[in-house]
Amino acid sequence: MRSVAFFFFLVAVKGLAFSQSYPTYGPEIPVTVAGLTFDAMEPFLSPDGNTLFFNSLNAGGNTNLYQAERVNDTTFTFGGLVNGTYDPAPGHLDAVASLDSDGHFFWVSLRSIPNLYTGNYLSGNVADISPVYGTCNVLTPGWIIMDAAIDPGGDLLFYSNGYFGPTYTECVGVPCEAMLGIAQKVNDSTFDKTAYSDAVLENVNDTAYLVYAPQVSGDGLELYFTRLLKTGFDTEICVAVRSTVADAFSEPAVLYSNYGFFPEAATLSNDKQRLYYHQKNEAGVYAVYMRYREPATYAEESGNNISWALYPNPAKDVLQVALPDASAPFIIVIRSAAGQEVWKVSNSSSINISHLASGRYYLTVYQHGRTGTKEFIID
Incomplete structure (x- = not known):
């Protein structure tokens, strides 16, 4: 009864003005997984922020789940397989x-239908393994839970149903x-689709796109996902x-697209300050990247207690930035008064x-997982 009432509430408020602002994120920072020698895809950051889960190359089989432990925001130490999830069958995923x-x-697996497991x-170990049952699964042949x-x-389980054809081979790639x-x-192994699911996601499930890789913020107010135009090539x-x-x-906003490098699978830290995702690097290997959340406005002296200075101000040809710890890696981004990025430099x-x-x-x-912003004038 509660789900039905909630559904009618959503219908009643449909069309009201929407005022929530979209989050924005700063420049891209590569994530180092020390000891990793192969592709890393579909990252997921644990709720406590200490473990980064990911899988090896997802290209048709023999894909495994791995874990790495946090050193800092952009460095993790490779810890090997997630024990208990490995399937030795040929072509496993x-x-x-x-x-x-x-x-x-x-996690998702190809060992059976239903193909979502818990x-x-x-x-570092997973025990008491079971398929996930319930109406989150579409049991018509050809459908699987992709993510x-x-x-x-x-x-609440946010999931993507994907259709690959009646014999799972008709839709290639x-x-x-x-x-x-x-x-x-x-219960722990059963999840049923809610009565309000379609209404809540109406703006997200655009039929012109393949919509997948959902992640929801801890407060339930931000839904991150990847989409691919059915007639396109750009995630x-x-x-x-x-x-x-x-x-x-709401209607979605595109946070990031990088043609030919296939950014996908965003995951958010529990405090909503760090966004991780994968994409190809310049060598064609899938790797994990991170961006820090930006302040909502570019107010002078904003930031997270970074003590720093810039001079001269006004400036003409060269601007100097003085940091208390100039030996640590840092990134500088300059934006116009309209918020457009016009320059970026590292270290x-x-x-x-x-x-x-x-x-x-x-x-x-x-720098150090923090940000600071100052206004300056060019004469």
């Missing part, structure tokens, strides 16, 4: 990890259809937002600005 705050672990994760993400509380759904926990990492958990998600405190037009600008420093 175990991928797309997710974990709630109570240690319930989820178990209990502790200290799934459990919310940190473990009550990518599915013919893919759309998101929301399922409510019945897009998107976000849809809402003001309360009783609202439908250089002397910046040539002679090519920029006169006017007001904002300079943001990214």
